[in-house]
Every structure is written in C-alpha cells, then in structure tokens.
Amino acid sequence: MGEWDELYRENIIDHYKNPRCRGTLDHPDITYEDANPLCGDQLRIDIEVKDGKIEKIRHSGHGCSISQAAASMLCERMEGHPLEEVKALTKEDVLELLGIELGPVRLKCALLILKTLKAGVYGITQWPGEEEETK
C-alpha cells in the first residue's frame, strides 16, 4: 500500500483536515466563486488588498481532499505577498506545493484554487495550463 501513502501525503491530509486561511471576509476587495462541474467542487476566495499586497485571503466551499488542500496551501503561501505574484503562478507551483503527481481528472481538483484566484484577480477564466490551447 505504499502508493496511496504517496498520493495522500501527510501534508495533504494535514491541510485537508486543518485547513489554513479557511473562511470568508466581511469586506473583501476581491471575491470570486468557481466550480468544477465534473465533480461538483465549489470554491470561493475572498481577498483584502492593501498597498498592492494580499493582506488577507480566505477560501471557502467544498471539495475533495486535493482541491481543499491545494486551496489551503496556496492561500497560506500567498498571504502577505504582492498581488502581482498571482500572475506568475503556474500549475507547476501548485503541484510543487502538493508534492505529488496527478492524473488528468484529479489535476483539475488541484488547479481549481489557481483557476479561481486568477479569475478573481485578472479575469482569466481558463484552466491553468490550458490557456495556450484555447488561443
């Protein structure tokens, strides 16, 4: 059973069970909600911006362990950083945070947070990594 241990690494289970930056904000500067129709996962992000920096970021909604852990990890990583940095975030950054490889279906779970974030901040609504294909 070594393989599932790898897929569900402790850090994923930890972020899933004890999510960071979870919740909503009362006065967000940016708020955006998105869903993955394939699995019914829903995700909302609220961001407070101050001096061009992500002062506070919160995620809410529901989904599988991968989408929840990715949201927790990415929000934790971005809080306090310049909003500009969202632009440079890639699919690889999310996978690196998760530390695992994923098949195409679960990849969408992992990328829902990034898709939501980019849509909220820049209005880019394609799946990360698929932008070129649709050009």
Place this chain on the structure above:
Amino acid sequence: MSTPPVGTTAVAATSRGRFDAHEVRSRFPLLTARRERPLVYLDSAATSQKPESVLAAMDDYYRRYNANIHRGIYAIAEEATAAYEDARARLARFIGAPSREVIFTRNSTEAINLVAYAWGRWALKQGDAVVLTVMEHHSNLVPWHILAAERGIELRFIPVTDSGELQMEALPGLLADGRVRLVGVVHISNVLGTVNPVGEIARQAHAAGALALVDASQSVPHMPVDVKALGCDFLALTSHKMLGPTGIGALWARRELLEAMPPFLGGGEMIREVKLQGSKWNELPWKFEAGTMAIAEAVGLRAAVVFNEELGMERIFEHDRELARYALERMIEVPGVRILGPPAEKRGGVVAFELGEIHPHDVATVLDHHGIAVRAGHHCAMPLHDRLGVPASARASFHCYSVPGDVDALVEGLHHARKVFG
C-alpha cells in the same frame, strides 16, 4: 453464402440454473490479464468488459472479410453484408423486434438524438409537451433541451422519491391536459439501479395520446427486454455496456413511426434514388443508416448478443441483483456508508454511495490504489444528484463476470479510505 463463425460460448451452468461467474470471468482477457495487482472492475455501468469471442469476431472480420457492405458484388463484400445484417437480425430477436425496425446508431445517445431530431422536429409543435424523469441520464435530457429551445415545447418531469423511485402518482397529473406527445424514461437508472415500471408508464402515455421512449442503456445489458411486452414505441440501447464494442448502438421503433418520420442524417446508403435536386429515401431500416456504418462493431455486437443469450438474461439479471444484494449487506458494515437508491429487491446491479464526509473522488482514488475501479462524480445525472442533495457519489456496478470477492475487496477498500481520511 456462409456467415462467418461466431465465437462459441459454451456455458458452465449449474443444475440450479446459475452460471459460474468465475468460469465466465475466465473468458474476459482483460480481467484475467496478469498485472501487478489484480483488477477489481466495478464500473460495468460505465462500460462492460469484452469476452474473447467478441474480440475474436472483430479480429476475424478485419483479417478475413473486411469490405464495405451492401454495394459490393464480390464474395467478401457479400460475406460482410451478411454478417452485418445477421447482427441486426440477432439483436432484433434479442429484444423481441422485427429486424427492419432496428436501426444501428453509434450508441444510445445517438439513438435518442435520432428520435429528438427526426421524430421530434417532425411531430412536435409549439405548445406540445414532453415528459421525462428526474433520474434521466443527460443523454435523455439534453437532446430534449435542444428541441425545446428550438420548437418551444414544454418539458415536464416525473419526480423522484427520497428512496430513488419514480413518483408514479404524479404521472396522471403530468399527462392530464392532453398536450404531452412523448414520455421518455430510463428503464434502469445508471445511478440508483432502480428498475422503473416502464410498461405501466407506456400504458399511461398511450392512454393520454402520447408515445413512450425507453432508454434501455442499462436494462438490455442486464435483464430480458422485449419491446412488445414493454409496449413502448422507441427504445435506445448501446453495445458497449452489453459486452460488445464501443461505437455501435441501436434504436428500435415501431415500423409505422419509422416509415412516417423523415430521415435523421442524409448521405450514402440511406437513399434509393438521388437526383441533383432531390432524393428518395431507402426502405427501412437503411433509411436511417447514412454513410458507412460500424461494420466490425456490428460483428462484435453480434458475438456479444450470442454470449448474452447463452448465459441467459434472466440468469445475468439474477446474478447482478444477488451481487447488489450482497454489496448492500456488506457495505453497511462500513461506518458512514450511505447508499443511494431503493432496497435490493427493487434494483439491478448498481450501487451508488457516499462515505461519510469523504469526497467521492477521494474514495475512488484510495480504491484505485487497491486496484479497484469504481466511478465517482455525477454519472451524467446532475439533476438527479441535485434532487438527492448530493454533489456527487461513488458507484460500484456489476456484470456477469463480477464475483463476491469483488465486493469483499470494495468493502476492505472503504475501510481503508476511512482510515486515511478519518
């Protein structure tokens, strides 16, 4: 002309009228292939595995008599034509229909689209209504959405109870104003496993002046289906769920309807005569089969029908239901398991479930790491999931090659999923 041999499938039946599922399984190469971890395939509702005889029949066609059908005046073209038409004849007999009423399509989705586009556009006008059910697969919803938008027809739905059955009391009310022209219903739900009373629904539809369409995608592969006994007007089926290849399915419809309806797709083979300014349609069933059809797949489907007939559809149904019964019994041992759908006596070999708060994707991923293939998601039935108040579910489903050990592996996997996420 001789028809090519169809793989023989001698059946190991016991005196009590059951077949030996382990022996049946041994005739499915994918299931017996050596792999690191044995495959526990519990996704037959999505697509079934294929027996050796089906693979061999298709291989034999390509190696020995591959030729286009109907127009050839040479031996292998005639052999291919005979095989293709024999596939139709056997499939027709399998569902109790005359051959000329069976139209080959790509799958049941295309069969339903054929009804919506050819019959629906021709027969329906603004203000008419079509009754469907809340448990339909998207393939019996979306074609009607398209038609509704185009023609201004109204869609009505037979509701589903909390236990996943059709609320039959609602049907008379839905039919009462006499505007309903068609009632479309899934025979066995691909999520709940519910076996719907389609005969009774067809009876009520007819009494109200409407036709009845049955989506038999999940029933023809698992139980005896006789279109005359059902009393419906249209029936859609798909080969890949009944041990046959992908790429072929069929629509059965009553002859008068098929004769009255305009064609669906235009092109070669569906015409009798073409002039520059117009054409005359071919006779049934070819009127609805435009272009080169899936010949190898028809040959494969024929072998699948033979395989199913030799096992016996009553016995397959009993086998699947017994496994479902066993699965329900064993799965409730796992804390947090919630089964969707009706009690065992009202369902076929499909068990959709939730496991506590664990997302079905996570359940399926843990199971996958045990070598267990189940499906997770909305199973192309989003309105049904909305109705049941669950965003998604996991689903285990069976066929003739499934064995109790598959269920035992599933239960063990579920315990493990709970441990990982508990």
